[in-house]
Amino acid sequence: MGSSYHQFCPVAKAMELLDERWTLLIVRELVTGSQHFNQLRRGLPRMSPALLSRRLHQLARAGVVERRTEDGHVRYVLTEAGRELRPVVEALGAWGTRWIGELGDEDLDPKLLLWDMHRNVDHAAVPAGRTVIYFRFPGAPAGLRDWWLTITGGDADVCDADPGHPVDVTVTAGLRALVDVWRGELTWDDTLRTGEVRLAGPEPLRRALPTWFTLPPFAAIPRPAHRLPARP
Template sequence: MGSSYHQFCPVAKAAELLDERWTLLVVRELVCGTERFNDLRRGLPRMSPTLLSRRLHRLTRAGIVERHVRDNEVRYVLTRAGHELRPMIEALAAWGVRWIGELGDDDLDPKLLLWDMHRNVDLSAVPDGRTVIEFRFPDAPPGGRDWWLVITHDEVDVCDTDPGHAVTVTVTADVRSMVGIWRGELSWPDALRAHAVEVRGPEALRRAVPRWFTLPGWASVPRPA
C-alpha cells in the first residue's frame, strides 16, 4: 500500500490509491479500452514492466480492475468502480487542454502519438481492403522516425518496422505539428497549407486522410481566450 494521508475525506482516500506515479495513466489506458499487458506498455512506453505489474496488482486489489485469464491470455478489465473513473479522466484531460501550457520537446513522443491514433481510426471511412499509412517524422530521434499503420476491415496495427505491404499514402510531418493536429490546436488544412504536414499518394486518398481519424474528445475542448 502507498502512504496514507490519515484523513476520512473521500478525496484523500481516493488520492491514496490514484496519486501514485503512473497510476492515473494506467487507468487512462484501461478507460481507452486497452486490456493486454503488452498493449498497456505501448500506451505507456516509458513505464517499466515491473512498475506496470505493481500498479495493475494494486488496482486489482482495490477492486478497480479484474484480471481475466482465458486460453493462456491475460486481460485486465475495469470493474464497475473502474468504469466510474471515466468522467474523472475525461475531466482531467479537458482541464489539461485548457490550462496546461506549451509542450516541451520531451513531451513529443511519436510512439505514443501513433498508439493513440491507431485506436481512433474510423474504419467505416477507410477504403476497403488493406490500407497502409506510412508516417515519417524527420525531426524524431533515430529509431522513431518511421511508422506504419496497417488498417484492415476490423483491425489496426502499429508497426515501427516496414510491414512489407504496399503503402497507400505517406504522411511526412514534424512531431510537434502532428501532435498539434491530434490535440486540436492545428487543423489538417492549416497544417497542409503551412507545409508542416505533407501527404503523398493518389489525390483522392490524400484528401481523404483526415477523415480516416476521429480526434480524441478533448481535442475539441475550447481554450481560454
C-alpha cells in the same frame, strides 16, 4: 498503495491510491479499451514493464481492476469501482486541454501518438481492403522516425518496422505539428498549408486521409484566452 495522508476527507483517501506515478494513466488506458498487458505497454511506452505489473497488482488488490485469464490469455478489466473513474479521467483530460497548453520536446512521443491514432481510425471512411500509411518524422530521435499504420477491415496495427506491404499514403510531418493536430491545437488544413505536414500518394487518398481519423474528444474542447503559465 501510497502512504496515507491521514485525513478522513474522501478526496485524500482516493488519492492515496490514485496519486502514485502512472496509476491514473493506467486507468486512462483501461478506460479507452486496452485490456492486455502489451496493449497497456504500447499506451504507456515510457513505463517499465516491472512497474506496470506492480501497479496493476495494486489496482487489482484495491478492487479497481480484475485480472481474468481466458484461453491462456490474461486480461485486465475495470471493476464497477474502476468504471466509475471514467468521468474522473475525462474531467482531468478536459481540464488539462483547457488550461495546460505548453508541451516540452520530451512530451512529444511518436509511439503514443500512433497508438492513439490507431484506435481512433474511422473504419467506415477508409477504403476497402488493406490501406498502409507510412509516417515519417524527420526531426524525431533516431529509431523513432519511421512508423507504419496498416488498416484492414475493422482492424488497425502500428509497426515500427516496414511490414512489407505497398504504401498508399506517406505522411511526412514535424512531430509537434502532428501532435498539435491530434490535440486540436491546429487543424490538418493549417499544417498542410504551412508544409509542416506533407502527404504523398494518389490525390484522392491524400485528400481523404484526414477523414480516416476521428480526433479524440478532448480536441474539440474550447480553450480559454489565457492558459496557465508553463512550469519552470
